[in-house]
Amino acid sequence: MHYRQRLQQTLSYIGSHLQDELTVDSLSRQANLSKYHFHRLFSLTFGITPADYIRLQRLKRASYQLAYRSEIRILDIALENGYQSAEAFSRAFKTSFGQSPSSFRKLPQWQPWFDKYRALTLLREQIMKQKPGEIAVNTVFFAKRQVAVLEHRGAPELLGHSIAKFISWRKANNLPPKVSETFNLVYDDPHACEGQDFRFDLCAGVTGEVEENAAGVKLKEIPEGRCAVFRHIGPDENLRAGIEYLYGPWLEQSGEQLRDFPLFFQRVSFFPEVAEQEMITDVFLPLR
Template sequence: MQTPLARYHARMQRVLDHVDTHAEDDLDLETLAGVAAFSKHHFHRQFSALFGLSVHRYVQLVRMKRASYRLAYRPGEAITGIALDAGYDAPEAFARAFRQRFGQAPSQFRAAPDWHPWHAALAPLTVARRQTMQTRFTLDDVTTLDFPATPVAFLTHRGDPARLGDTIRRFIAWRKSSGHRPPASATYTIFHTDPRTTPPEDYRLDLCAGTARPVAEPAHGIEPGLIPAGRCAMLRVVGQADDLEPAALFLYREWLPASGEEPGDFPLFARRVAFFPDVPDHEAVTELHLPLR
C-alpha cells in the first residue's frame, strides 16, 4: 500500500506528466490543480514548496527544453512552428524569451548551440524532475537475457559531457545522410566511463546505430563496431532518458550484489527505444544493459 507521501507525490507526478503531454495547450493554474485534484487556492504554493519553482516557470522550462531540442536536433522544422508550439503567438516574442533564457537567439542556437548556458538554464527543471520525483527501482524490475551479437556503426564522444550535444548533432546528420534512421536502425549508447569519477577531458561514450551494412569507408568519424553476444541484466527505464545515473547505480549497488552475478568484460550500454522529443519526456524508454559473465 502507498504511504500518504507516496500518494501525494503520485498526484504531483500526474501534473508533470500532463505538462509533458500537453505542453502545446493552455496550461493554466486551475487546469493543473484539477489534474492533481488539489484546491486551486493552495496548489501553486504546494507545487513551489515541493519543486522549488513556480508552476508558471516549470511550464516555461518544459516548453523551452522541447523547443531547444527541436532546434538543435530537428533542423528541418520551421522556427515559426516551434515558437507556436512553445506557446508564443509570434516568432519575435519566442526569440526574445529564448535569448533571455539561453543567451542565444533561436537561429543562433540552431546553427551553433552554446551548451553550458543551456545546461545552467535547464538545471532547475532537472532538479525538479530527477531528484524530487526520482523513480525507485526494485530487484524485480531487472531481467536477465541473452543479448545477440549486434553490428553497429558508432561515433565516439570524447571530452566534456556538457558538449555531448555537438556529437549527437553530427551523429543525427550522418544517420539521415546514410539512411540509418530509427526505428529501422536501432539506437544504442555505450558508456565507457563514469562521469562522476572521470575528469571531463577523459569522458567517453559511443553513439551507435545498428546496421547490417558494412562501414566500408568511415566518414565523419563513424566507425564499424560490434556489441558482442552475451548474457545481460536489463533494466527498462521509462522517462529520465537524459539522466540514467540512478538506474546505473541501482544495477551496480543493489541488483548486482543481491544477484550473485559477476559483471562481464563489455561496458554498460543502453538501447534507446523511444526518445524525446519524438515522445513526451516521461514516455521516453531506455533499456539499460549490464553485461554479465
C-alpha cells in the same frame, strides 16, 4: 507522499501538454488540489514555480527541435511549444540562452544551455530518489550487433555537438532510427569522472561496412552474451536511480558476475518525438 505523488503526476501531464494553455486552474484540477494551495505545494515540493517549470520544459523541447530536427520550421516549433508567435518565442529563447532560435539552430552554445538546466536535472534526480517500488530486472541473451559509432570524448554538457553530427551522418546514410537500431555505449559515470575524461559512444545498427567519412564514424561490435536489463520510461536525468540499483542491490543479491564490456543503452523511443516522460530506454549490464 500522497500530495507528492499527485504533484509528480502533474509533471507528467505538463510534459504531454506543452502545446496547450497550462494554467494554475487546469494543473490544480489534474493534481486534485485546490488552486489556492496548488501553487504553494508545487513550489515547496520542487523548488520552482509552476510557471518557471513549464517555461523550462517548453524551451528544452524547442532546443532539441532546433538542434536536431532541421526540417521543422521555427514558427512551427514556437506553436508546438505553446508560443503564440515566432516573435514571442524568439524573445523568450534569447532571454534564456543568449542566442536567437535561428542562431542556436546554426551553432548551438550547449554550455550555457546545460548550466540553465542543471537545477532541473538535480530536481528530477531528487524526485527519483524518493520514488517507491523496485525496478524489474530480467536476464537475457543479447545477440551481437554491428554498429556505426561516433565516439564522444569530452564534457557531458558538450554531447549535443556530437549528437547533431551523428544525426547528420545517419540522415546522409539513410539510417534513421525507424530502420536502424540506436544504442549508446556508456563507459563512464558523468558524476564520477572529470568532464574532459567522459566517454560515450553514439551507435546505429548496420549490416555492412562503414566507409571512411569526415564525421569520424567507425565500425564497432556489441558482442553477444548474457545481460541484465531493465526498461526505463522517462527522462535521461532519471536513469541514474535505476543504474545505481542495478550495480548495487540487484548485483549483490543476484550473485552474478560482470563481463568485460561497458553498460549500454538501447533507445526505443526518443525525445522530442515523444514527451520526456514517455521516452523508453532499455539498460543492459553485461554478465558472464
